[in-house]
Amino acid sequence: MSKLVCRCGYIMAVHTMEEDFLYDLIPQKNMMEIVGAWERIRDNEYPDDLTELYDKDAHEIYICPSCGRILVASNKNPNTFDSYIKED
Numbered sequence: 247m248s249k250l251v252c253r254c255g256y257i258m259a260v261h262t263m264e265e266d267f268l269y270d271l272i273p274q275k276n277m278m279e280i281v282g283a284w285e286r287i288r289d290n291e292y293p294d295d296l297t298e299l300y301d302k303d304a305h306e307i308y309i310c311p312s313c314g315r316i317l318v319a320s321n322k323n324p325n326t327f328d329s330y331i332k333e334d
């Protein structure tokens with residue numbers, strides 16, 4: 247289990263990878279590449295090609311359910327997160 251603590255103090259604990267606060271940020275070009283390769287991908291018994299294309303350049307995102315901050319896995323170190331909050 248992993249967890250991430252928001253700057254507001256809310257703890258986002260990951261148990262199933264299906265938590266509502268978890269997102270992925272995927273470049274549109276990667277999604278278009280997946281769509282373009284879909285015929286080949288869907289015939290694969292294992293989804294290796296899909297996960298490889300999907301994970302390429304993907305960023306893990308947490309959206310805090312308490313304060314709405316967006317925490318984005320850092321480009322420099324994916325084990326750290328950059329925090330963003332809505333401006334008025």
Ligand SMILES: [Zn+2]
Nearest residue numbers: 252254310313
């Ligand atoms: Zn928060």
